Amino acid sequence: MRYLDSLTDFFKSPRWTMNLLFAGVCTLIPVVGPIVLHGWLVGGFWGRNDSDPATFPDFDFNRFTKYLMRGLWPFLVSLVFGLALVVVILVLEGVMMAALWAVGAGAHHGGHGASDLLAILALLAGFAAYLLLIVGFILILKPFLLRAELTQDFAAAFDFRFALRFLKLTWVECVVSALFVMVAGLALMAAGMLVFCIGMYFVTGPMYFMMSHLNKQIYQLYLARGGEPVAFSPALRDDPPPFPA
Numbered sequence: 001m002r003y004l005d006s007l008t009d010f011f012k013s014p015r016w017t018m019n020l021l022f023a024g025v026c027t028l029i030p031v032v033g034p035i036v037l038h039g040w041l042v043g044g045f046w047g048r049n050d051s052d053p054a055t056f057p058d059f060d061f062n063r064f065t066k067y068l069m070r071g072l073w074p075f076l077v078s079l080v081f082g083l084a085l086v087v088v089i090l091v092l093e094g095v096m097m098a099a100l101w102a103v104g105a106g107a108h109h110g111g112h113g114a115s116d117l118l119a120i121l122a123l124l125a126g127f128a129a130y131l132l133l134i135v136g137f138i139l140i141l142k143p144f145l146l147r148a149e150l151t152q153d154f155a156a157a158f159d160f161r162f163a164l165r166f167l168k169l170t171w172v173e174c175v176v177s178a179l180f181v182m183v184a185g186l187a188l189m190a191a192g193m194l195v196f197c198i199g200m201y202f203v204t205g206p207m208y209f210m211m212s213h214l215n216k217q218i219y220q221l222y223l224a225r226g227g228e229p230v231a232f233s234p235a236l237r238d239d240p241p242p243f244p245a
Helices: 003-012 016-028 032-046 061-106 112-151 160-193 199-224
Strands: none
Touching: 003 016, 003 160, 003 199, 016 032, 016 199, 032 061, 032 112, 032 199, 061 112, 112 160, 112 199, 160 199
16 A cells, blocks of 8 residues: 555646645535545546556546536435434434433542543543544445445445455455544644645645545455456546447
């Protein structure tokens, strides 16, 4: 896995400054903007034979609708899983509130020192559970999101046989890449906030690029380890494929 390349390859394009600007503009557009940004990257990573980052296709607002359609299916899949995640988080918060209430009630019958310690432990356990939940969510979502990108189809994304096979072969890389994205994303956001806090909107492009870059690497590992390839949708290509020889 080339983790640093996933971050630095964005800046190897001769027009990376314009791509950074356009990606930042997309971030400012509610809902639709991130979908368009994702659609641009989907085509750039999966819709061409060349893998040279210097020739990565530049963001073109004339292809706004095409980007929107490419990013729509992964967005819908993420939305379904996101709603399920919200339910799980609400249940977790309910359990945490009940635990804190029980600790507070115990303070009336015992010493405050013991109850304070239990409260701190409960908060730490809740934070650890939340972190594991987020990493687990990213891990489970990845194969479904990948199929949505490659097939450009909502129903075809929910192939549980593929998801199990994919995670069995690449779960270590999926977890490590998720942690890398979290740490690198926080660093980019912090750097962006130094530029009058406006810069944090313009680091979204490199962050999305980094995630797509790592996803493609993981998919290539999946194939190298005996995984079954996914049929790519023709909608991923900006130009029609060449005629077979």
